[in-house]
Structure formats: structure tokens, C-alpha cells
Amino acid sequence: MDVRKIIESLTGTFPEAISEAVTESEIRARAYVDKEKAREVCQYLKDSLQFDHLCSVCGVDYIKRNEMEVVYHIASYDHPVVLTLKAVLPRDNPEIESIVSVYWNANWYERETYELFGILFKNHPNLKALVLPEDMMGEWPLRKDYKGFPNTTARNLV
Amino acid sequence: MVLKNIKYALKKIPQPPVTRMYPEVATELSDRFRGLQILDKSKCIGCGICANTCPNNTIRIIKAPITPGSDKKRWFPEIDIGHCLFCGLCIDQCPKGALSSGKEYTTGVIKWKHKDLLMNPDKLAREVDLEEGDEK
């Protein structure tokens, strides 16, 4: 499965959802996707383009552009191409469709992105904190405007 | 059924033990072992590159006498080994190569009180005994 063929088939079937699809190298491709269509694109990738291995789902906070991005890295067990899908979300109420129905192992990734960034994943099986305690849910630590906990670590002599 | 395990275990009984009595028999360290840093006061120019490259910012530049007892003072690094990772970044980044890694990792380094973990330049240059001034 050659990178260019993948990009053409992708932009062909979702002309308005996929924008700025670019091939970085022989085995890497990048594309922006509309946030409503993210789940259909993943479903299409999995069914027809053999992208059956979800590497990771992560959030990025672009505070200067006042928007957030959810980045999906989708790879495959058969061919070495890794596709990076990026969905842009407004920073005030970031919400996106959860893709647990397509990729089962996205469950924990989405829970972790939720507790670190505050991105709500609609109809996710059990969207609650995975790694942080419950009472830290309002603070979204990985956002750029996070002031941080009071520094209670050991006193630094220096 | 389980004969191979028993035969392997019986074969192991006469062999000498691999472990050793720790405090009596010291560990043999590899020559690149990164213990407590050694400061060479003649090479150090007090530039502070080691201070801002340290991941846990445990190094501070203070004024210290050049040779023990002399009143002429210059800027030297002082390392708080309570937070030091012994990662060796300060040793690599030093432009003059004033810092090098020593071999002390238990004798002079383990202290009773938190404040004694602050290794001043004299101790780093090994002009003064590492235990000096410690509270037991």
C-alpha cells in the first residue's frame, strides 16, 4: 500500500472532511480532519485501507491560536505507513466523537487525554479519570495556562 | 516428569555461591562509574554552564577561596547531592573540563542531616575531608 495511493483514496472518498493531506516521507503521512467526520474516517481507514493498529490518541494545546488538537496516529500490522490525523477543536469547549467503537484500545488513550486536557469524548464507555485522582478533574494539568500545584516537593538546598 | 529441574538443581549445589558479603567485600566499580564529582579549581572559570544545564538545578555558583586558607576568592560550583542524579551532564558540558567523576558513592556521600548533603567547592576539590562538619 503506497503512501500516495492511500492519500488519494482518502481525499477521494472524504473530499470536504480531509484537508491539507501531505506525505512527509515514504512511510509517514499527515492530514487534518473535520471533527464531526473523525469517526467515519477512522472506520473507513480500518475497513478498506488495512489501518488496523491505533498507535495513540493525544491532545495538543495551541494556546496562541486559541485552539486544541486531538492527534490520532494510526498504523497497520501489514504495511509500515503511519498516518497522523489531526482534528482541530475550539479551546473553550473541546468536544469530539469517541472512536472506541472503531478501535477498542482507544479507550484508555481517550480517558487520559480527557483528564490531562479536558477534551470531552462523546459516548465513551466510561469517561472518568485514569491516572489522576478524581478531585483533579477541573485542573487539566497539561494545558499551557496551568499554573501548577503548590510546590510541596523536598526543599531544594541550592 | 520434573527430573531435568531436579538434575539442574543438584548440579548447582556443589558450585560456589555467586553472591558476596557486601560491606566486607566492596563492589568492583567500572572505570566509567559516575560517583561524587571532583572539581579542579585551577581549570574552573566559574562560568555557571554546569549550573544551568543540570536537570534538577542542584548546582549553584558561590565564592570560595582558591587554595585552602587563602583570602583570594573566586566563583566555584557547589552541588547539592540530595537532588543530584549523577547523570554526568555537568561533566560533559563544562567548557574547561574542570569537573570529572569520582568513585565515592557511599563512604563520603551518605549523611545524617539534610544540610550536610550540600557539597561546597572545597569538599568537591577534595581539599577537605568529605565528612568534615557533619552532625552525627
Add this chain to the structure above:
Amino acid sequence: MEEQLESNEMIIHLGPQHPMQPGPFRLNLRLKGETVMGAEIELGFIHKGIEKILENKTYLQGITIVDRICYLVALTNEECFVGCAEKLLGIEPPARAQYIRVILEELTRLQSHLLGMGEFGEFIGFVSMFMYTIREREEILGLIDMVTGARVTHSYLKFGGVRDDLPAGFKEKAIPVLNKLKKAVNDFEEMFHTDRIYRERTVGVGVLTADVAKSLGVSGPALRATGVPFDIRKNEPYLVYKDLDFKVCTETAGDCFARVQVRINEIRESIYILEQCLDQLPGGPLFPEGTPYGRRTPVMRVPAGEVFHRVEDPRGEMGMYMISDGSDKPYRVKVRGPYYPTLQALPPLIIGTTVADVAAISGSMDGCTSEADR
């Protein structure tokens, strides 16, 4: 968990401090007698906030932080981080540095697999196996200590190359250790094969079929045990793996026995790779010519951009997604740990088995909770 509890069931916590776990995570089991009816995992006991720390450290300081993601395989973590930065900088370490990196990473794979095998032996009651493998692992750690100066957290790689060259006489010391390890691994394998109690405890326990493993996103020895030859060193060769010949070891059964067997075969493959590397070690510099990068790393302003780099960790596929905005600190680093999906796939695997099998299955996954929590 509590609400589905019927009258004759009870909830037992294989809690954070438990002799059965590779790291602190809480496994709540809903038991009816001995069989497990439901399982749930809680994480966060060793969460260090590495991704937040990496955003406040420069790239050079990041190397010492990245060592501590999974403290067993510090070198593969560093390789992933440094590989990302080198792709952004557009520099390529020279041949000798690449060979030294491959040698050290294969040594790390050896000692990680040995520990995994030993721990698995201890989880099913075979305590002496842990002692035998730890003894072999000490020699491998001695070799790594000789090169990097530290046994576990090395911070040995630099951008564009490695910190020091191999010490003199490294090859003469390494070959006998590897031959001794080959004999020892043959002994361990024969012990595993002929011991009926071991086979009864492992064959057919925690079976993972190929398509279930793919849908769960499992990678590494657990996936290769089901027959899928997915190995980043072959699919997406980095460093000098493209001109080294080795085969991807796969089994078909997908149960505990097959997972440990895959690790034993991979130990033999790593020894074969090490021998090749030690023979073909080229001369030459450790850092690329003409660039300011050397043992003393200059102040690095990485050009803006983003990259996703994957590396074959002994536990599976380790990936890092790094975004840089031109300053000397990375804007965002997402670490994709290899044991994360395998730990997520544990509950569906252990429903229906007994408590004793839970220990065997979670041990055969050879996990490292520190990288699942990050």
C-alpha cells in the same frame, strides 16, 4: 464493580503493593470461589507526569528524564527521544555511533527478557528460576556498566551520536559472556519444555488469538506469540537494523507458554545480532563531521515541526510524538508506552480463569507499570 456483586461472590483487591505485579497498579477481581467473574484495573500509583516535565526541560536535560519512563529499558527510551530530535534537526549519527547504539540496545533487550523470564518463573512458584536468570542478567549489566558507566539509568546517548566510545577490550569480554548466556538459555528452555508441572500451568492459559490481539492493539512478544510477525526493527528499520540479518521469532499458540518461548528465541536472536555487530563494527568518528554536535552539546534550537518516531522496545512498539516550536524546549512530547495496551488488554483475558492463572497471565506479559502511568 460493587453493584454487580451477587450473593456468593466477593471482591478481592490484588492491590498496589502485591508480590504478583511488575509495578504498582490495583487489580480488583470479582471472584466466585476461585474463578474470576469480573476484573478492573486502576492506575496512577506511579504517575510521574513525565510529559509535563519534558515541556519544562531543554532537550539535553530531557534525556535524563526520558531514562526514567521505563526504568528497565532506559536505552530504548533514550533512542526514541533522541531519534525524534535527530529527525527534526535533520542530522544522522555516523556508522560507528549507530552500531554502538544497536549493541547497547540489544544488550538492554537481553537483560529485560531475562528479568521477564525470571519473574514469570517466580509468579508460578518456581522461585529458583528467578535466581538463575538474575545471575545471568548480572553479567549483561556488567557489560552495559562497562560501556555507559551506569547499570540502569545510563543517559548515554547524545544528539548525533553516543557519549563515549566502546572501552578497549570490550569485544574480548563480551563474546565469552554471550556464549555462557547461550548455554544457560538452552538449559532454561529445556527445563521449561520437560517440566510437566510448568507445562500444565502455562499451556492453554490466557490464550490470545491473532485477530483479538490486533483489535486490542497489543504489540511485542505478546503479539508475536500469536503468529503476527510485527517487529518495528523489520517493518520500519531504524539505525543499522536494515543491513543486519535476523529473523522475527513468532509462535502460534498465543498462550503463556508461547509468550515465554518467543522471549527465549528473541534472546538467541539478540545474541546473533550482537555477534554480527561486534564483527562489523566500523571505525570512524562518534559524531557527524562539520556539525557543532559532539559530546558537549551546543545550545539547541530545534526548528519548528512535528515527528512521530517508533522504536522496538523489548515489550513492544514504543513511539514518541514530538512537537517543537523553535525554542530550546520541546512544545509537546507524547510518549506511547509499549505495555499500555497490553495492560489494558489484561481484564478481558483473565475473566473466567482462576486466581492462580491471573498471576501466570499477568506475569507472562512481562509488564512495566511505570511506563503505563508515565
Add this chain to the structure above:
Amino acid sequence: MAIEFPEFIVPFLPWIRGIVGLSLVGAIFLGAMGAVWIERKLSADIQSRMGPCRVGKYGLLQLVADAIKLFTKEDLKPRNADSLLFNNATIFMMSSIFLMLVAIPVGAVFINGVEYPLAVTEMDISVLYIEAMSAITIFGIFMVAYGSNNKYSLLGAFRNFARMVGYEVPLGITVVSVAVMTGSLNIVEISQAQGMLWNIFLQPVGCFVFFVALMADMGRLPFDQNESEEELIAGWITEYCGMRFGLAFFAEYIHMILGSFLVTLLFLGGWNVPAFVSNNPILGLIAPTGFLLIKVVFVLMVIIGMRWAVPRFRIDQVVDLSWKRLFPLALLNLVWAVGLGLYLGA
């Protein structure tokens, strides 16, 4: 055939039995410490490490240090544990051990041709008595399960029931087959009857089944499910510490020593060695007990060595091993013993 004692001893017989009994209790505790020391040193050798060597010459005083620690540690009790059951559980186990101790001859003394076994009491049905007393430990474990209000010990104790019940049957059958062949249930007569030929050669299958069933009865690896550290933290003794844990800990090791005594007496010919008959007094006093103790230490080493060389069964595999494999083997051995008994008897 009761042994006739000369009349000047008869009035003092109960006193002698009392002294022998008390010295046996002391000796057994020392023996238990020795067994723990052998276990630590042997496991250290198998795993090529050093084992205890700091306290005392070769770590010999390590056991004294452990005993002092166990008996002086604070004796905690979980808040809502049932105090009656919790406090007396390990006492029950220790009592079953001492009841067994009464009937086991620890050696023999040859005085001008007459052989006097060193046993506290000598009953006609001593073998049956020993089997019955060794079954009392199940009550102790039952009390632990319900007393310590801890899920791990509940699971550990249930595993113990399944294993104990499963292994009493082959144990009993092999013992009966030995008794049938020698024609008496008195353990002293069984060991004396093996003067020329040990039972292990007459009934090899019976000895193997007895040994495996005894290992399971004692809870030694590979039948270690009740306190398997990996799954149940410390199994049925999770909530115990201090003196009570000490009792349970020593009860297990004394049970191991008595088990190896049983194996030597029933199958390895007790205190007589085939080609050895002597009548000079000094050797007659020491030799038989010496032979017996050497055999006991050998069997003890085998039991301990098995623990560090073999992984652990799962509990359902243990139970079906006993019912599906050991039980028919024991019956087969019984038929073989009856045939042999008729042939020898006739």
C-alpha cells in the same frame, strides 16, 4: 508381642515414659530449628547464593534469633476477627503435632539382646492413631479461615481443605497396605519386620504414592497452594504475627520432620540396616538411633530440595491428581500388598 520389662523397672515405667516424652518435645523443637536451617542453606546452595551466615558460625544461631524475634514480637489481632477461633487456631495445629509425637518411636536401644524402642507409648494401633492425629490440623485451618476475617486467608484455607481431604485417602490406603503385609498395625513391629528387606523394595509404588501424598499433606511445594505468596500474599496465615505465627511456622516444620520419620519407619526399615548385627553394648546403644536419624535427615533433604526445584500446581490440578491418579495407584498397591502378604504369610 508386648515387650517384657525386668520387674525392677516396672514401677518406674510411667516416670521413664514421662522423661522420654519431655525430652522428645525439646528434641523436636531443636529438630525443627535444624530443619529450618537445612532448608535455608540447601535453598541457598541450589540458587548459588550464600544463605544465612551472619548470626553464629554458619548461620546456626540464625534460628535462635528467629525464634526470639517470633516469640517477642507484639501479638496483633485484626479488629473484628473472631477472637475465640483466631487465638486458638495455631494451638490446635501444634497439639495435633504433639499427639502424633507420642506414638512415633524415635530410636531403639539394644541391651543384651533385647530391643527396647524409644517411644513414649507403644500401642497396637499406633499407625492408625498417627493418621487420625495428623487429620486434626484441618480443624486448625478451619478456625483460621473463619477467624481471621481476611479474604486471602479464606481463599487459602479453602484450598487447604480441598488438598487435605484429597490426600488423606491415598495416604491411608498406602499405610494400610503396609500394615496388611506385615500383619500388624503397631509401627514398632512394622519397622522391626523390615529387618532383612526394606518395604521400599517390596512396595515401590506404595512408597512413591505415600511420599507424594505426605508432601501434599504437609503443604510443601509443588503442593504449596495454601500459602502461595504470588496470589494470596501469605495464604491462610496472612493475619498472624508474633507468637502465633511462630507456632504455625514451627508446626509446619515439625510436621515435616514427623513426616520424614513416618517415611523411614514404614518404608526405609526404621533403625535396622540389613547387614548389621552387633552385640557389644556401647555400639548397641547408639547405632540404631543413629541409622534412623541419618535416614530421616536424608528424606528431609529430599523434601526440602523438591521445594526449590519445581514450580507450583494449580489447586484444581492438585485435586484431580489425587483422585484420578494417586487413588487408583494406592488401590493397585493394596491388591499387590495383600497378594504379597498371603504369599509371605503362607
